[in-house]
Amino acid sequence: SQTIHQWPATLVQPVGSPLSLECTVEGTSNPNLYWYRQAAGRGLQLLFYSIGIDQISSEVPQNLSASRPQDRQFILSSKKLLLSDSGFYLCAWSRGGSGANVLTFGAGSRLTVL
């Protein structure tokens, strides 16, 4: 069966510090991978999606970047965090191809920038 792991679960970082959130998927190959951000009490904003290694698209201009060093690994990074980067970050995967794209989410990473 497929599983998705996301870490760290919580993170408190000072403004200007770097960020690295990691997500890995097991039990499938060539998944579509996604990073979403959820502000408090709000919906999910799609940040990045990837349909393969070296195929990453950004949905909104921002202070963040994403990389996919391996087929089932997706990393969200920042060189210098801003206060506005605080939020709940969710990684998700779906089966590759043009199918129905049901997402399976990780448990989330709560980032507080002080």
Place this chain on the structure above:
Amino acid sequence: SQQGEEDPQALSIQEGENATMNCSYKTSINNLQWYRQNSGRGLVHLILIRSNEREKHSGRLRVTLDTSKKSSSLLITASRAADTASYFCATAAAFESGGYQKVTFGTGTKLQVIP
């Protein structure tokens, strides 16, 4: 950008009552999905309805889709305290780069079921 808007934003009902949540969206879709999120957790997929379907059932869940009005509803029958969560609709449409589907979420309805 947000594709869907849920209505109401918050809903409080007694256990045993039915809960209805609505979702409106803006662009053409391939399918519409509903997800549930317990506080501080990841989202869990509940049900998917394709653009050529009008109604779908899964257990106590009933979803309708009206593509002419660009709207969907989620009905939870005989609600339980354990149904307390936030519910999100999500629309799937082709990526701008073509081919694969992008899933965009609405703002969610926070449901409280009082025992």
